[in-house]
Amino acid sequence: VAARTEELTLANARMEQALLHAQVLQRVGAALLEFEGLDDAIQQAVDLVAAMLDVDRATLITFDLAQRLVTGFHVSGQLTVDVTHVAFDELWDGLSGWVLREMMPALSPKGFRDPRESPAVQQRRAATHCGAIVVAPVVFKGKALGTITIINKPEQRDFDQQDVNLLLALANQIAAAIENNRLYLAMAAEVQERRRTEAELQQAYAEVEQTAAERTAALTVANQTLEVEIAERKKIDDSLRRSEENLIRAQAVARTGSWVLDVPSNRLEWSQETYRIFGLPEGTTVHQDDFM
Numbered sequence: 001v002a003a004r005t006e007e008l009t010l011a012n013a014r015m016e017q018a019l020l021h022a023q024v025l026q027r028v029g030a031a032l033l034e035f036e037g038l039d040d041a042i043q044q045a046v047d048l049v050a051a052m053l054d055v056d057r058a059t060l061i062t063f064d065l066a067q068r069l070v071t072g073f074h075v076s077g078q079l080t081v082d083v084t085h086v087a088f089d090e091l092w093d094g095l096s097g098w099v100l101r102e103m104m105p106a107l108s109p110k111g112f113r114d115p116r117e118s119p120a121v122q123q124r125r126a127a128t129h130c131g132a133i134v135v136a137p138v139v140f141k142g143k144a145l146g147t148i149t150i151i152n153k154p155e156q157r158d159f160d161q162q163d164v165n166l167l168l169a170l171a172n173q174i175a176a177a178i179e180n181n182r183l184y185l186a187m188a189a190e191v192q193e194r195r196r197t198e199a200e201l202q203q204a205y206a207e208v209e210q211t212a213a214e215r216t217a218a219l220t221v222a223n224q225t226l227e228v229e230i231a232e233r234k235k236i237d238d239s240l241r242r243s244e245e246n247l248i249r250a251q252a253v254a255r256t257g258s259w260v261l262d263v264p265s266n267r268l269e270w271s272q273e274t275y276r277i278f279g280l281p282e283g284t285t286v287h288q289d290d291f292m
Contacts, residue, residue: 038181043074045174046148050077053163055150056131060138060174061096062146063088072146093118094125095135096147103144105136105168109158132158136167140175148174248272261288 042060050058055077062072073085091097095106098116108114110131113122125133131154138146148171150159248271251257257274261267268286275282 038178039072039074041177042072042174043076045170046074047076049148049150049170053150053166056153056156057149057151059149059151060146061091061149062138062178063100063144065100065144068092077151090121090124094121095133096149099135099137099147100144103137103139105134105164107159107161107164108133108135110152110154129153131156134159134163134167136164136171138171138175138178140179145175145178147171252276
């Protein structure tokens, strides 16, 4: 009976843990969709993990591995010690670095020195009152984005494989959220760039239209001015023609001619009546010497 009772107790404990893990996944998934800003969503997810699993600390750290930079640091939990942002190199020498290099989770029990940590990291682990630790990689399509970590104090429980499995599932949810946010930002930037380009094209089109309208107006004014000038010239030509015709008629009536001397060539330019008076064909070349 005692053995059966113990077996049922363990089964119930496992069921309760499985139910808790399912609730954690559900609530974290909802939190990641609830917030518009990625930082707020991730912080809410880390807060839920720390609270629902009742761990001392939970962190999610994102990295730029190419630049060897920590790009994001989210922490939550009971925080029995001050949790400060850690430099990339120290993280790289600890379990986070091992997880990112091996692309697999790390389960580190309390009470022993983990050889995956450098001596300096081991000292820091002891100084910050860390017991059991689980670290899981946050990976999307083979690209490491960061790590998610849960930490207990030495007097708290050790973690087990179920905790590892839960943390891996959470890491996958968070990786998808990070990638979705990256895609959203990329699409938003592309839309903004397209709108900027469209606005520039519209501005350029408007400027071309304005230039064309100004040139058309200038050409219209020029054509109108030219038409006025042509009309004025026609009036002058008509007036000159009428004056010349009147002069010809007057000279014919008066039997009086007129002439003009072109001094450089010594030529005389006669009127029609002058040619008739002298009996010469009109257009005959006449010099002054011919009449001296």
